[in-house]
Amino acid sequence: MMDWEVVIGLEIHAQLATRSKIFSGAATAYGAPPNTQACLVDLAYPGVLPVLNAEAVRMAVKFGLAIGAQISERSIFARKNYFYPDLPKGYQISQYEQPVVGRGSITIALDDGEAKTIGITRAHLEEDAGKSLHEGLANASGIDLNRAGTPLLEIVSEPDMRSAKEAVAYMKKLHMLVRYLEICDGNMQEGSFRCDANVSVRPRGERKFGTRAEIKNLNSFRFVEKAIQHEVARQIDLIESGGHVVQETRLYDSDKDETRSMRSKEEANDYRYFPDPDLLPLAIDREFIEAVRTTLPELPDQKAARFASAFQLSAYDAQVLSASREMGAYFEAVVEHVGAAQAKLAANWVMGELSSALNRDGLEIDATRVGSRSLGGLLQRIIDGTISGKIAKEVFEAMWSEGREADAIIEAKGLRQITDDGAIARAIDTVIAANPQQLADYRAGKDKLFGFFVGQVMKATGGKANPAQLNALLKAKLGGG
Amino acid sequence: MLHNRSIGELAESLARKEISSVELTRHFLARIEAMNPTLNALITVTAPQALAEAAAADRRRAAGEHGPLLGIPLIHKDIFCTDGVRTSCGSRMLDSFVAPYDATVVERLKAAGAVTLGKANMDEFAMGSSNETSYYGPVRNPWDPARVPGGSSGGSAASVAARLAPFATGTDTGGSIRQPAALTGITGIKPTYGRVSRYGMIAFASSLDQAGVFARSAADAAFALQAMSGFDPRDSTSVDAPVPDYAGTLDAPLAGLRIGLLKEFFEGLEPRNAALIEAAIGVLRGLGAVTREVSLPSLPLSVPTYYVVAPAECSSNLSRFDGVRYGHRCENPKDLADLYQRSRGEGFGAEVKRRIMTGTYVLSAGYFDAYYLKAQKVRQLITDDFRRAFAEVDLLVSPTTPTPAFGIGAKVDDPVTMYLNDIYTIGANLAGLPALSAPCGFVDGLPMGVQLIGPHFAEARLLNAAHQYQRATDWHRRAAPGYA
Numbered sequence: 001m002m003d004w005e006v007v008i009g010l011e012i013h014a015q016l017a018t019r020s021k022i023f024s025g026a027a028t029a030y031g032a033p034p035n036t037q038a039c040l041v042d043l044a045y046p047g048v049l050p051v052l053n054a055e056a057v058r059m060a061v062k063f064g065l066a067i068g069a070q071i072s073e074r075s076i077f078a079r080k081n082y083f084y085p086d087l088p089k090g091y092q093i094s095q096y097e098q099p100v101v102g103r104g105s106i107t108i109a110l111d112d113g114e115a116k117t118i119g120i121t122r123a124h125l126e127e128d129a130g131k132s133l134h135e136g137l138a139n140a141s142g143i144d145l146n147r148a149g150t151p152l153l154e155i156v157s158e159p160d161m162r163s164a165k166e167a168v169a170y171m172k173k174l175h176m177l178v179r180y181l182e183i184c185d186g187n188m189q190e191g192s193f194r195c196d197a198n199v200s201v202r203p204r205g206e207r208k209f210g211t212r213a214e215i216k217n218l219n220s221f222r223f224v225e226k227a228i229q230h231e232v233a234r235q236i237d238l239i240e241s242g243g244h245v246v247q248e249t250r251l252y253d254s255d256k257d258e259t260r261s262m263r264s265k266e267e268a269n270d271y272r273y274f275p276d277p278d279l280l281p282l283a284i285d286r287e288f289i290e291a292v293r294t295t296l297p298e299l300p301d302q303k304a305a306r307f308a309s310a311f312q313l314s315a316y317d318a319q320v321l322s323a324s325r326e327m328g329a330y331f332e333a334v335v336e337h338v339g340a341a342q343a344k345l346a347a348n349w350v351m352g353e354l355s356s357a358l359n360r361d362g363l364e365i366d367a368t369r370v371g372s373r374s375l376g377g378l379l380q381r382i383i384d385g386t387i388s389g390k391i392a393k394e395v396f397e398a399m400w401s402e403g404r405e406a407d408a409i410i411e412a413k414g415l416r417q418i419t420d421d422g423a424i425a426r427a428i429d430t431v432i433a434a435n436p437q438q439l440a441d442y443r444a445g446k447d448k449l450f451g452f453f454v455g456q457v458m459k460a461t462g463g464k465a466n467p468a469q470l471n472a473l474l475k476a477k478l479g480g481g
Numbered sequence: 482m483l484h485n486r487s488i489g490e491l492a493e494s495l496a497r498k499e500i501s502s503v504e505l506t507r508h509f510l511a512r513i514e515a516m517n518p519t520l521n522a523l524i525t526v527t528a529p530q531a532l533a534e535a536a537a538a539d540r541r542r543a544a545g546e547h548g549p550l551l552g553i554p555l556i557h558k559d560i561f562c563t564d565g566v567r568t569s570c571g572s573r574m575l576d577s578f579v580a581p582y583d584a585t586v587v588e589r590l591k592a593a594g595a596v597t598l599g600k601a602n603m604d605e606f607a608m609g610s611s612n613e614t615s616y617y618g619p620v621r622n623p624w625d626p627a628r629v630p631g632g633s634s635g636g637s638a639a640s641v642a643a644r645l646a647p648f649a650t651g652t653d654t655g656g657s658i659r660q661p662a663a664l665t666g667i668t669g670i671k672p673t674y675g676r677v678s679r680y681g682m683i684a685f686a687s688s689l690d691q692a693g694v695f696a697r698s699a700a701d702a703a704f705a706l707q708a709m710s711g712f713d714p715r716d717s718t719s720v721d722a723p724v725p726d727y728a729g730t731l732d733a734p735l736a737g738l739r740i741g742l743l744k745e746f747f748e749g750l751e752p753r754n755a756a757l758i759e760a761a762i763g764v765l766r767g768l769g770a771v772t773r774e775v776s777l778p779s780l781p782l783s784v785p786t787y788y789v790v791a792p793a794e795c796s797s798n799l800s801r802f803d804g805v806r807y808g809h810r811c812e813n814p815k816d817l818a819d820l821y822q823r824s825r826g827e828g829f830g831a832e833v834k835r836r837i838m839t840g841t842y843v844l845s846a847g848y849f850d851a852y853y854l855k856a857q858k859v860r861q862l863i864t865d866d867f868r869r870a871f872a873e874v875d876l877l878v879s880p881t882t883p884t885p886a887f888g889i890g891a892k893v894d895d896p897v898t899m900y901l902n903d904i905y906t907i908g909a910n911l912a913g914l915p916a917l918s919a920p921c922g923f924v925d926g927l928p929m930g931v932q933l934i935g936p937h938f939a940e941a942r943l944l945n946a947a948h949q950y951q952r953a954t955d956w957h958r959r960a961a962p963g964y965a
Binding site for chain 2: 040043044045046047048049050051052079081083085088089090091143270272273274277278279280
């Protein structure tokens with residue numbers, strides 16, 4: 001059996017979060033009735049001309065700076081010519097030979113915790129096409145040009161990924177980055193962030209790349225992983241059974257979990273790229289670049305490193321907590337409340353109770369039902385001994401569903417911890433008296449029964465007994481009698 | 482007669498209330514009604530709108546407004562989108578297309594109070610040098626109805642030459658204003674690329690197209706160009722530079738003006754044409770200009786360069802005419818490919834198809850470098866030649882066309898001979914320079930033009946030189962028999 005190496009490069013289309021389109025003044029909002037957000041420029045009426053949206057350029061430059069790329073001081077818009085009904089001009093305005101963002105890179109974390117740098121060849125600005133609609137139309141197709149002219153940043157990676165998992169890790173990292181930069185809403189269902197994957201295989205040790213297939217139309221992390229896995233298996237099967245891979249474009253069908261051929265290299269369009277004479281070369285000066293640089297936020301890697309060192313968190317925790325700007329801000333607000341010394345407690349709660357509640361209700365952190373101050377208030381009560389961690393979980397659930405502060409719930413439900421030694425001792429005595437057999441067994445050496453007594457006393461106190469005090473008193477009583 | 486008066490004279494009569502814009506408009510509409518059936522210079526006559534616009538102009542005057550174009554009629558080349566009016570571009574493809582907006586040129590002239598009489602015939606999508614490629618049939622030259630008026634703005638030129646309007650708009654991609662101006666005995670100016678907005682002007686070759694003006698004199702052209710010029714944020718290639726007062730510098734003396742005679746364009750020139758240009762140069766010398774010969778070695782490559790660049794751009798620009806959203810759509814398409822093929826096959830004429838095919842070819846994989854890229858390099862060489870020349874001279878002078886107007890049908894089967902008609906005019910488009918043609922005499926009773934080319938944004942200098950020339954000559958006052 002041959003040992004195969006997988007080679008993957010991704011082309012990611014990130015829809016830029018500008019208010020208006022890249023070459024017209026029409027709005028970009030998603031979900032409007034068909035063709036209500038398409039002006040004469042988007043409809044490619046005779047005589048209309050494109051005018052570049054400066055905001056889209058700013059966002060592209062911001063991305064370039066975040067991946068440490070060279071920003072081209074002069075880049076060219078080109079026309080990519082082909083006929084399709086959702087492409088009103090008969091050409092797409094894109095960038096071909098001179099893109100706005102040159103070579104850069106990002107770092108991903110592998111399963112073994114190692115970091116790997118993935119090269120980014122280039123990123124360029126282009127316009128999106130419209131959509132063809134086939135549903136509900138008899139013997140006809142509809143065209144919705146609302147999306148036509150929406151700005152896209154196409155981010156092209158080097159063929160640096162060696163597994164579907166790496167490809168997904170890269171895509172997730174970029175997804176996080178564009179949202180950090182607030183240049184893309186990252187909504188994959190609406191198509192704001194989508195991916196084409198170039199996949200090939202070669203015998204391990206071989207330097208030459210194998211023939212690649214391009215898989216189009218991948219709009220979820222799961223599809224990327226499955227489509228690549230499927231395609232890799234297909235290519236290996238093909239080669240091992242004596243065939244060879246042909247260069248072609250394949251479409252991933254998520255219903256059948258397979259890829260199928262769209263068109264071969266021979267059938268590929270000749271796009272007849274040439275510089276768009278309606279647009280001057282895009283000139284970007286130092287001053288503009290430096291002005292954009294000042295708007296860069298703390299980037300995910302920087303934030304994770306800071307969390308790890310400032311709050312003594314594990315690399316994993318630091319990464320989870322910096323997965324989005326909102327998550328990072330929430331966590332830091334909780335830490336602010338409880339003090340850096342309790343950062344680990346804050347981290348556990350944000351990653352534990354809070355995240356599961358958000359997941360359960362399908363909410364993003366900015367829609368949380370327990371704000372950072374409130375969570376901080378709850379943690380404060382654990383720290384000062386008012387309640388145990390276990391009771392705190394009950395309080396949190398109540399806060400989540402009732403929207404009240406921790407203190408109010410603790411008072412109302414009488415959840416304050418019992419810290420009175422006398423009260424705890426009385427409860428212990430009652431339990432011991434009621435369980436003579438277990439007492440005898442324990443004293444005969446069945447140490448495990450200690451847990452049984454703890455449980456019974458907790459039950460008797462409604463879970464409110466201070467666990468440390470309970471342990472100490474119980475040990476004394478069981479031991480001496 | 483009213484129609485022989487200059488724009489300045491008409492504006493004065495309007496200002497003195499000797500005549501109203503409505504009367505003036507009626508006068509020209511009557512001429513159109515009488516003469517257009519022979520000339521076929523207009524595709525659409527917008528009489529009711531024109532009278533309403535004229536009435537509005539009269540009201541503006543009554544309210545105290547002034548302006549050299551307030552109430553002055555004009556005709557727009559049918560390449561400019563006009564809100565609510567059919568804009569055909571001379572093509573079956575857009576025979577039913579009613580533009581939903583005004584081109585910037587149309588908007589600006591409306592704002593200046595000019596009154597639109599109608600839309601002028603033209604070569605289909607401005608591709609042609611004789612107006613014979615129009616879906617609406619050829620335009621006839623007022624000087625000889627058996628001859629072409631030139632193209633592509635043939636309808637605009639014939640209209641002004643026949644006194645159907647004091648001025649008309651045109652567009653010039655390779656000579657489409659200057660060549661028909663020369664062949665019909667009027668003045669035509671193509672300004673610097675970027676001087677006038679292209680927004681709303683249906684694109685032929687975007688890097689070459691430029692709107693301009695036909696009038697009977699340089700002085701009239703100055704008024705019209707003034708109103709059309711200036712930066713437009715809707716056209717990224719329009720230039721944000723102040724527009725000088727063109728009329729204000731018409732009377733500047735020409736003493737010391739350095740004029741370069743384009744060596745390459747005098748070689749092999751037909752003797753009678755050469756004699757007319759020599760005479761024009763003599764007049765300019767008499768006005769104080771100094772002349773010298775100037776050589777632009779790359780200039781003879783203009784025509785082949787142009788016939789790569791222009792078709793390349795047109796093949797892409799015309800892709801939007803696909804039968805999907807507007808324009809001609811074939812009957813009962815059986816699938817998408819059929820819809821495209823028949824809609825475009827039926828909608829476009831032969832010359833447009835020829836250029837789309839040429840353009841598609843020169844941009845295709847494997848041929849791009851040999852044709853498109855090489856043409857762009859030669860274009861740069863030509864531009865550099867002009868730049869060097871303008872370091873030494875203020876203006877360049879040459880003939881506008883190799884011959885006077887030719888017969889309708891004489892060259893339709895020989896595209897290359899037809900293309901060579903623009904041999905003297907194309908260079909200015911490739912380099913984006915302003916250029917003007919003014920009448921300079923007759924060959925076989927047919928008008929001929931002299932071309933002045935200036936450095937970028939030297940429109941005022943061109944108009945000044947042409948105006949001084951026209952003060953010393955009367956070629957521009959000659960009217961075609963029957964149209965005086």
